Amino acid sequence: MAYIGSRPADKALTSDDIADGIIxxxxxxxxxxxxxxxxxxxxxxxxxxxxxxxxxxxxxxATATGSEATIEFNVFSDSYDAYKIVGSNxxxxxxxxxxxxxxxxxxxxxxxxxxxxxxxxxxxxxxxSTSMTGSDNATDLSPSxxxxxNLHTGFVMDVMGARQTGYTNIIYQGVNIWASGTSEIIATxxxxxxxxxxxxxxxxxxxxxxxxxxxxxxxxxxGYGK
Numbered sequence: 314m315a316y317i318g319s320r321p322a323d324k325a326l327t328s329d330d331i332a333d334g335i336i337x338x339x340x341x342x343x344x345x346x347x348x349x350x351x352x353x354x355x356x357x358x359x360x361x362x363x364x365x366x367x368x369x370x371x372x373x374x375a376t377a378t379g380s381e382a383t384i385e386f387n388v389f390s391d392s393y394d395a396y397k398i399v400g401s402n403x404x405x406x407x408x409x410x411x412x413x414x415x416x417x418x419x420x421x422x423x424x425x426x427x428x429x430x431x432x433x434x435x436x437x438x439x440x441x442s443t444s445m446t447g448s449d450n451a452t453d454l455s456p457s458x459x460x461x462x463n464l465h466t467g468f469v470m471d472v473m474g475a476r477q478t479g480y481t482n483i484i485y486q487g488v489n490i491w492a493s494g495t496s497e498i499i500a501t502x503x504x505x506x507x508x509x510x511x512x513x514x515x516x517x518x519x520x521x522x523x524x525x526x527x528x529x530x531x532x533x534x535x536g537y538g539k
Contacts, residue, residue, distance in 0.1 A: 385516070406524050434499060434500070468485060
């Protein structure tokens with residue numbers, strides 16, 4: 314543009330000079346926004362599947378209110394190769410109960426197939442033991458749980474191959490207090506195989522005999538990103 318006399322001084326653009334929505338995503342370089350531009354203390358909600366991150370993605374959290382006899386996750390999908398489940402502050406409403414897990418088919422029904430495991434248990438005041446066991450549709454994970462406050466069960470569990478047409482494998486590590494002797498701590502390591510070739514849709518946690526989960530018992534499931 315031509316000017317009569319001196320050219321006016323340049324004025325820097327401010328955010329007030331740019332109308333909302335005028336800059337499209339096509340005008341933003343792919344590498345223009347990095348971690349330094351994000352509020353890492355904020356929460357972000359994604360509706361799509363995150364790929365390429367190779368990290369854990371939280372899928373669901375279940376926190377008992379005291380009325381649940383089972384805790385169930387129906388979140389297995391082809392988006393993830395494996396899953397991690399973390400249990401915290403888990404207590405039965407009735408003493409002397411063992412935590413068990415069961416697998417669900419694509420109709421969300423419990424599959425009656427053997428979950429065969431190698432279990433190693435060690436406890437203070439006792440002799441470590443190793444055993445091979447199998448069950449029609451469930452297996453004891455943490456034995457002899459107590460409803461006494463602060464003597465909860467905690468565990469981490471990995472599930473591999475749930476969406477494949479073949480056997481599903483699990484790895485479990487947990488710790489709890491022996492119900493009949495609160496001075497004894499039990500540590501449990503389990504490696505197992507679910508002897509059914511069905512594609513699985515989810516997992517269910519339940520006590521070995523009639524009991525609910527104490528309010529505050531928490532289960533969180535994550536998917537391993539592909």
